[in-house]
Amino acid sequence: MIERQNYLKIKEHLKYLDEVLQLNPASVERYRFYLRHLLLWANDHNFRNVQAIRPTLSAYLAALPGKEGKGTLAGASQKKIIDSSKRFFRWAKSAYPREMNSLPVAWIDTLRLSRQPQVSAENVFVTLEEVQTLISVPVPENNLALLRDQAAAAMLFLSGMRASAFTTLPISGVDLENLTLRQWPELGVHTKNSKKATTFLLNIPELLDPVHRWDAIVRLALPASTPWYAPIAHTWGDQCLSPDEPGKTRSHALQKRLEILFSLANVEFKSPHKFRHGHAVYGLLHAQTMADYKAVSMNLMHDSIEITDSTYAPMLSSDVQERIAGLSGLATSTPSDELESFLNKLDRESQKRALVFIAGRLTE
Numbered sequence: 001m002i003e004r005q006n007y008l009k010i011k012e013h014l015k016y017l018d019e020v021l022q023l024n025p026a027s028v029e030r031y032r033f034y035l036r037h038l039l040l041w042a043n044d045h046n047f048r049n050v051q052a053i054r055p056t057l058s059a060y061l062a063a064l065p066g067k068e069g070k071g072t073l074a075g076a077s078q079k080k081i082i083d084s085s086k087r088f089f090r091w092a093k094s095a096y097p098r099e100m101n102s103l104p105v106a107w108i109d110t111l112r113l114s115r116q117p118q119v120s121a122e123n124v125f126v127t128l129e130e131v132q133t134l135i136s137v138p139v140p141e142n143n144l145a146l147l148r149d150q151a152a153a154a155m156l157f158l159s160g161m162r163a164s165a166f167t168t169l170p171i172s173g174v175d176l177e178n179l180t181l182r183q184w185p186e187l188g189v190h191t192k193n194s195k196k197a198t199t200f201l202l203n204i205p206e207l208l209d210p211v212h213r214w215d216a217i218v219r220l221a222l223p224a225s226t227p228w229y230a231p232i233a234h235t236w237g238d239q240c241l242s243p244d245e246p247g248k249t250r251s252h253a254l255q256k257r258l259e260i261l262f263s264l265a266n267v268e269f270k271s272p273h274k275f276r277h278g279h280a281v282y283g284l285l286h287a288q289t290m291a292d293y294k295a296v297s298m299n300l301m302h303d304s305i306e307i308t309d310s311t312y313a314p315m316l317s318s319d320v321q322e323r324i325a326g327l328s329g330l331a332t333s334t335p336s337d338e339l340e341s342f343l344n345k346l347d348r349e350s351q352k353r354a355l356v357f358i359a360g361r362l363t364e
Helices: 002-018 025-042 047-052 056-064 075-095 106-108 126-135 144-159 205-221 251-263 272-285 290-299 306-310 316-326 337-344 348-362
Strands: 178-184 197-200 232-235 238-241
Touching: 002 025, 002 047, 002 075, 025 056, 047 316, 056 075, 056 178, 075 106, 126 251, 126 272, 144 205, 144 232, 144 238, 144 251, 144 272, 197 290, 205 238, 251 272, 272 290, 316 337
Parallel strands: none
Antiparallel strands: 178 197, 232 238
16 A cells, blocks of 8 residues: 555655756656656655665565566666656655655665666667668559658658657758758657757768658648658548648557568568667767767757767677777777867766777777
8 A cells, every 4th residue: 555645745746846847748757657666665654764665676676577577677767766766855855854854865875776787788770771671662653651651761760860759740840952850849849858959861862862752742742830751541542641630649650650661671670769779870880070979969869978879889799899800900099189088077887888989980
């Protein structure tokens, strides 16, 4: 039985995040989800006495089942729950100083992930070669749906957009002449945390061909406010573009359509988000300077290079093996002042990842 006072404090904290800190509604909902685990762990124990609960919060989370009951809850999810819990307890100590006086600040600081064996995983992303295969599938000219889906596959790789932003991007937000996209919430684009940015497409002519072809079709037939990934109506076997407003599950529809395209191309399916990974990896591997690296980060709408590095810099193990094997016989060199300064600001874990990336750059 969940302690009622705990529930009321969580509710008050979420209200504080919404009204005082003015977090995005989607962010508040994520905190609600994370803090639900805190409530379930505390059960009928009042929050002021949680330091005595066993198993500890970290141990409790480490034992939770993962997605679809397989394995354990992802480490990233566990960390978000713990970070959200620490943020809540610090707020509670400030908002209810007398009631929460018995909860030591030192205990809050001890909240952290349980030590777990490191699990290596392949960095899964859509490659340029896979996109080339997808857009090479023969499509009858009257099959608008497949023409659109090939354009979507190319655009997702060229832009690195999230699926929610791509499916809500209006025709007016696309400027192919300047390889520019306006990911602006005021245009109806659903970006993460409602960020606004003008981003750019990779200049890969072969991939731009299906994008230009689809762009010409939708601009001729639909208003500029219509989504570029436009709805298609089916009538007696015929397909036509529809000016209707897409449903709220548009991102799921995109995934289902891409599953069909992958199947036709005889390529193992990868989700729309893996195109974003592919865009990032392609950009990072072709970056020549720190300015290039920063440009890739900004195009992904990241707040810092560190976020880009921690998320996308790791390469496939086969790539690492090939690149490290090619290091022998290379002349030694010293880093520039700019690069050395940047590396010195990184923590040890980020420096390790940067080293792998730099090793790859040296062999090109």
